[in-house]
Amino acid sequence: MIKPWLSQNDILAHKNVKAFISHSGMLSTLESTWHGIPIIGIPLYADQIRNLKKSMNAGAAVKVDFHEITTENLKSALLEILENPKYKTNMEMRSKLFRDQPEKPLDRAIWWCEYVTRNPKATHMKAAEFNLGLFGSQFWDMQVIFIVLISLFVCIIKKILKNVFMKSSKKIDKSKKNN
Missing domain, CATH: 3.40.50.2000 (Glycogen Phosphorylase B;)
Known part of the structure; x- marks a missing residue:
């Protein structure tokens, strides 16, 4: 079928x-x-x-x-x-x-729909995130910390790599001078 x-x-x-x-x-x-x-x-x-x-x-x-x-x-x-x-x-x-x-799930769903219509300003049922404001509800504070930590990690890795390459290039230059 x-x-x-x-x-x-x-x-x-x-x-x-x-x-x-x-x-x-x-x-x-x-x-x-x-x-x-x-x-x-x-x-x-x-x-x-x-x-x-x-x-x-x-x-x-x-x-x-x-x-x-x-x-x-x-x-x-x-x-x-x-x-x-x-x-x-x-x-x-x-x-x-x-x-x-x-009770049956349909009866429960109907009851909750009627509850919301009887109590349109039922603020006690709103999720806590609504009270955090845009900054808190989007976890921007955590995102900023995460970005700062990643940036710091990248900077440290860059410095380490730069030092390693500088030392290896100095060794190469010394060996060329000696030859």
Whole structure:
């Protein structure tokens, strides 16, 4: 079936889905966990690596390295997930724990949206960075220190190299005079 867009969540909810090949982004990991589907992760960067590592530590996923991906690697990972029941069991346990919440996520999202509309000036919910001003929130103070340290390091290296080259050129000049 080829379509311009398919609902990943609906596909993962289907009873015949046994494994999920994913980049292991946060939403994909959450949806896979919600439905209890083990993951074959091919992370590329950032949170994907961390998300997959957590799933692997829970025994609910296997990794295929993107830079070393081959038909054999992918087939091996798929067979590992399909033939070893621990992955399904572990992901079902994660799903059970994940679903054990006081209210449904949609109800929680609706409540928070309504909360913000009821309390439009809820300054207590703003991130602390908003109180730091532009200089502090962009960490310019740390950036300046970092630039100064790098500049100082470069200057020291230049002086060392200059002294080394000056001494070696003096030795060369002395040897030419002696000859």
